[in-house]
Amino acid sequence: MNEMSLSTTPPGLSNYLHEIEAALSAAVQFDADCPDRLREAMQYSLLAPGKRLRPQLVLMACELCDGDTQAAMPAAVAVEMIHAYSLVHDDLPAMDDDDLRRGRPTCHKQFDEATATLVGDALQARAFEILARDVQPPECAARCCCELGRAVGATMLVGGQAADLASEFQQCSLAELEAIHRRKTGALFRVSLRLGAMIADASDGQLAALDDYGDNLGLAFQVIDDLLDVSGSEDHMGKRLGKDAHKGKNTYPAILGIESSQALAEKLIENASVSLGIFGDRAGPLRELALFVRQRNT
């Protein structure tokens, strides 16, 4: 384990990191029918250093519901592929126009816009291919594909990004901002937990508790991300800061002020933890993960 993973990941979470990295790397090996430049750009984007929060949510939810985490690895890979594709497309000049991501040039800066567009398209396709092929039994694979498709589609992940772009330079209410982020960030957190739980054959009560946790964690993550854009350091974040205001983005600090945003983040993290009540002490790792998300803001 290298220093970076020690310093950025709480001890309970790092158990899975090496396996996740190995699985991600294996998932973007292709035969000669994949053009070299496309393969390189897919690997560059998917294997960039990252916290792998979403894959960890999959595996931790699976374990919490007494499932086999190995069986959930294809879902862990799939959600990280979706996350990586959404970053690559969001960074495009016509979208958020970012040139730095995870401390490195964004995909379209390192390669080109056409390649970045295709990288996102191919990562999305690969996510569904792996989920459909490797989750067992096939009934569960079909259910996972359906849930993932919905969570990343026009009413959720993509819809949230469209609403976010439409709201630039327009005054949002707190409720409108929350609605954007429930879709743009929360939906993928939530479905990550659901896939892991479904593979563990979780009960409806367990799924409902994880949904609550995911909703609260997703919003907390976004509030903290907005706070970091105001007060973080670029070295730490690996991306340009202060861009939200420049681009006319609605943010929690802009609407609520910094102190109230910090209080909201605390409250959401607490709510996330409370949501897991039915699991008792066994939910420790997911509670730790919520605290880890909060600590990014210190």
Place this chain on the structure above:
Amino acid sequence: MNEMSLSTTPPGLSNYLHEIEAALSAAVQFDADCPDRLREAMQYSLLAPGKRLRPQLVLMACELCDGDTQAAMPAAVAVEMIHAYSLVHDDLPAMDDDDLRRGRPTCHKQFDEATATLVGDALQARAFEILARDVQPPECAARCCCELGRAVGATMLVGGQAADLASEFQQCSLAELEAIHRRKTGALFRVSLRLGAMIADASDGQLAALDDYGDNLGLAFQVIDDLLDVSGSEDHMGKRLGKDAHKGKNTYPAILGIESSQALAEKLIENASVSLGIFGDRAGPLRELALFVRQRNT
């Protein structure tokens, strides 16, 4: 039935057209969580007038293998959604930079580039959602999602587009050009037939025959498309012509000349028809469809 569908579709094929249109329209209705502009742009792109060749391949393959075509309709919708998304992304300025498609402004001209990027992303997600949710039994749905994911991913549809872009202004051999189009056009033809046949619980022999047919038809389609870019009329095609040469695209007429390209198209159509030998006379509609593809070039 309107004049357009009568004049552009052979009689045997039009049986399914109304049902396909209705299913496509139903598939892009969303609740209020989908931003209006995104919904409109998805409908604009998916419901533009088109021949619906790929959905018809799904349904005809299903019928030929004694399946229930109603059961294959979700797959028919899914492949047309993939086709529509790939057109929207291919038309983007950073890709093929086209401003006219099916006789109307391309999605990014009618809306904007960010919206067009998101339309493609959301159509792809929706294709997998519908396939996973509506194909029965779920084992078959999972298999369909896996095959579709592979056919539209980094080694096939997206890989072919990447290879096509990389080959601009470079001299391709005939074999290289064929390899591009087997992926870029052929893979979606082939998987359309496979999904329909799989939903009908086809035998391996039936699947292999349909694979051969799809490979030949897909290449024939591309050869004829290249010929039309040289010799067609813009009114008929609904898109700008003569752009291939301008953009340094490798085409069959450029490599083989017009006459040899026409002969190749004839040969491929004939091969497609021969591939269906095991089905006997019952393959009539698929043979008609191949002739219809050829006749576009008259």
